[in-house]
Amino acid sequence: MxxxxxxxxxxxxxxxxxxxxxxxxxxxxxxxxxxxxxxxxxxxxxxxxxxxxxxxxxxxxxxxxxxxxxxxxxxxxxxxxxxxxxxxxxxxxxxxxxxxxxxxxxxxxxxxxxxxxxxxxxxxxxxxxxxxHVVQEPPYYIVISTYISYLILICMGHIRDFVGKSFHTNSSRQLITRDGYAPLNSDFDSFYTRRLKKRMNxxxxxxxxxxxxxxxxxxxxxxxxxxxxxxxxxxxxxxxxISSYNYLGFAQAKGGCADAVEESIRRYGVSSAGARLSGGSTDLHAQAEALVARFIGHEDALISSMGFATNSAYIPALVNKGCLVISDELNHASIRFGVRLSGANVRMFPHNDMVALENLLREVISQGQPKTHRPWKKILLIVEGLFSMEGTIVDLPRVMELKSKYKFYLWVDEAHSIGALGPHGRGVADYFGIDPRSIDILMGTFTKSFGAAGGYISGNKALIDRLRLRGYLGAYGEAMAPPVLMQIVSSMASIMGIAPPPLTSGSSTLRLSSTGGDAVAADPIHPGPAPQSLLPAWLTLDASLASGIxxxxxxxxxxxxxxxxxxxxxxxxxxxxxxxxxxxxxxxxxxxxxxxxxxxxxxxxxxxxxxxxxxxxxxxxxxxxxxxxxxxxxxxxxxxxxxxxxxxxxxxxxxxxxxxxxxxxxxxxxxxxxxxxxxxx
Structure with missing residues (x-):
């Protein structure tokens, strides 16, 4: 009360x-x-x-x-x-x-x-x-008491709204029109905010x-x-x-990455002052995109200044009317918003239920588009690598089996898994040991593991070139600021390690490992370390960061x-x-x-x-x-x-x-x- x-x-x-x-x-x-x-x-x-x-x-x-x-x-x-x-x-x-x-x-x-x-x-x-994931159910008395708690809150809230409107008390003045204006929000739309959320603000x-x-x-x-x-x-x-998305601890005010960011401010300032297609693109953007593509294991990548908009602005560039999007029921709001903007049909399946997903695929492929039953222009499956509210991970091996069987496109949102999962920190594909190039689109953000801001999309070069022009962010979105770019480059390079320049001896070229020892065979799925050509020439990281240790x-x-x-x-x-x-x-x-x-x-x-x-x-x-x-x-x-x-x-x-x-x-x-x-x- x-x-x-x-x-x-x-x-x-x-x-x-x-x-x-x-x-x-x-x-x-x-x-x-x-x-x-x-x-x-x-x-x-x-x-x-x-x-x-x-x-x-x-x-x-x-x-x-x-x-x-x-x-x-x-x-x-x-x-x-x-x-x-x-x-x-x-x-x-x-x-x-x-x-x-x-x-x-x-x-x-x-x-x-x-x-x-x-x-x-x-x-x-x-x-x-x-x-x-097997969901554990609480005892019945917990379930009953929870329902009763919400019932009491809702009933008392409606009573207070009714009394407040009748007697114009302070608690309901925000719902009354002022100076002849209609209220921007109806009392029903704001009921949860006023009567439930406000009590636990x-x-x-x-x-x-x-x-x-x-x-x-x-x-x-x-x-x-x-x-x-x-x-x-x-x-x-x-x-x-224990509440911040600082998975790898790169949100630091001191250290090698912070020093690199400070130097980038001296050289580039604090803003790109324009969109990528309108004079806001710098050499740092090109280097960051090349480094991201190598880190992920794809041909090319593009970066954007906002993680939420990476989904909501680029999904409409891939699908439209006549296409079908199949979405996990617990996908993030940015995915849902992007699908709505695209105008494509959408079908959802129970969270991480691969049996239900296969049944849905059979249905939509056999039935085609609604009313006309024509074949779909394309089918795009969108899942998250690591679900942000559940802590569950997509069953990627099973999804890849269905992909090869039913021939759909796959978009994996790795906002929370990139940098946090896998022995190399390459996300859910690294966690399962799956070649990332077998996944059509890998999306992720820099706000979690890399201590920066913004997001990326990686895929084959033809796809990324199309998205640069067709996505809303390329033409209208502000380009990522140079200090943020430098945080991404330095933190990502410290995870990969930086390859030393090759030593030329006669007609042969010897490349030493990043730790200074014998040459190390590169992982064919997750190549590394990062070559010097992908980094700014003036960037100097500490030995512990440059070696990847x-x-x-x-x-x-x-x-x-x-x-x-x-x-x-x-x-x-x-x-x-x-x-x-x-x-x-x-x-x-x-x-x-x-x-x-x-x-x-x-x-x-x-x-x-x-x-x-x-x-x-x-x-x-x-x-x-x-x-x-x-x-x-x-x-x-x-x-x-x-x-x-x-x-x-x-x-x-x-x-x-x-x-x-x-x-x-x-x-x-x-x-x-x-x-x-x-x-x-």
Missing amino acids: PGSPLHSPMALSTSPTSSMFKSKKRTATALGSPKTAASYLVEISEADARRLRANAPTATPALSLSSSITSDSEDPILRENDEYASARSALETPLRPPTSEQVFNTVHSEFGHCANEEYRSTSQHIPGTPLR ECFGQPITGVAGRTVMLLDRYSPDYNTTQVFTGTRTRALN EGRDRLRRLAFNSRYLHLGLKKLGFITYGIPESPIVPLLLFNPGKMNMFHRLMKEYSTPVVTVVVSYPACSLMTTRVRFCMSASHTKEDIDVVLRACDEIGDVLDLKHGLGRTERWAIDEVCERAVELAGRA
Whole structure:
């Protein structure tokens, strides 16, 4: 209820009960008991009620890490007297100081220092391993209580709308015409936003400042009017960042890639100042496209300045009226939007159900176009490599079998899989060991694994040349900015490694390997390293980046972190979706009332953790979830913190509905057996 202090959306970072939670949370058995959980929630309610009656303080009391601010402006005396100074230092400095032999060129708060080779794994499909994801169902009382929660919210929302319109209260003034104008949005269209989403707005749009790396600095805020407005307290919170698409940890302010970007600004400025076909194309664009094509394994590639528009603007250039698009039911909104713009017919099949897909192919090929039954001009199957809300991966081997049998074109969206899956980081094709040239179109983005922005499409040269002219972005879209291009080139080159120039000796030419040893046979499917001719002549990367050693290490760290968190949560008893190698780990919450509480309790943990909670329309009403995004920048100790926080909060909020109690592991056992649980050489 909006008047209930228990459901008050104000931030807990200023609540005096935070220290109470942090002092008690180490006792897992106490937290797991209903009496302790209930008493804790009651104390939160009382504290929130007092907080609402009082004026907003100008500063947060130094009770916990959530009251910490940047080290530049922090009072050292407060730091010494802060009982949670050790927790703060754990985010800023490693728990295990590096030895004299270990040299790290990254800031620990941006990219965690970890030299333990045991905490490494490989992202690769094992032949014979089933891919079909079996959805675990929650107990009936969870399903019933979730439906009842939504029913109460919807009924109360309609009652408040009716009363508000009748008596013109403040809650409904936005629906009333003003100065003779009709409302831009009808009350029905905005009902979900006003009556449901607004009640949990604290979970969304959390403002940050600084680098979105391993940790992030949150701007503390609270709401005195139930999320109508948010008021900043003037304090900041250093939190463990497990919500950003920083899969390989390239979102850094310092390092070789950042230095290359800085140099590109000096040489090219900050904007191309035009579209690609209108004077906005530079040599950096050509070099980036050539490097992307080599990285993916296709003949050619084009890049665009926006990932969403890469799908929505280029799909209409390939299909139109008389064509058929077959789409997975969980495909991203950008794919759905592009198909609608194209005017092509569209048919959907159940998520990753290859039997249903084959039955659909037989039907549409035999029946042809509606009414006329003429053959389709072309059939295009669009799937995602790694589904962003489920953490599941497309059954690409089976799709390729159907492709050779039924002769359709294939478009694979690798926005979340490129750079994150496969032993070489080449995406879903690399994960399964499939030649990428057998896939007609590979699309992806640079916003996730490469720490940049924009997207790409790769394919054969004839197709890409057509898309350059027929796609909307080529003629109308702003060309990608040079600093963004440089981030793409430097990060991608560090993953591939850079080939040294050939040494000529007499009539023979000897090419050394990137590590300076003997010549290494190139992978025929995923060639590498990148030749110097594809890179700017002035680009100089650190030895660890140019050799590809650091890039491979990031891939292996990401694989271990993803497997460890995913399998650790399952062993603790949570319901999760997806494959273990997926950097996206959804944890099911179900009940909408648990969204705010989970977000707040994670942020109020002794080491604050910032999370992303996902609700309708990004997922169904019944499958509300928190989506963890893993990164190579996280250390094993960071994931220990997340698992311990989830274990304790899961007991408080009753979230453990997965494995039976006899099959579960204790949290200490999960942390101690991490290498056994997640390691894969």
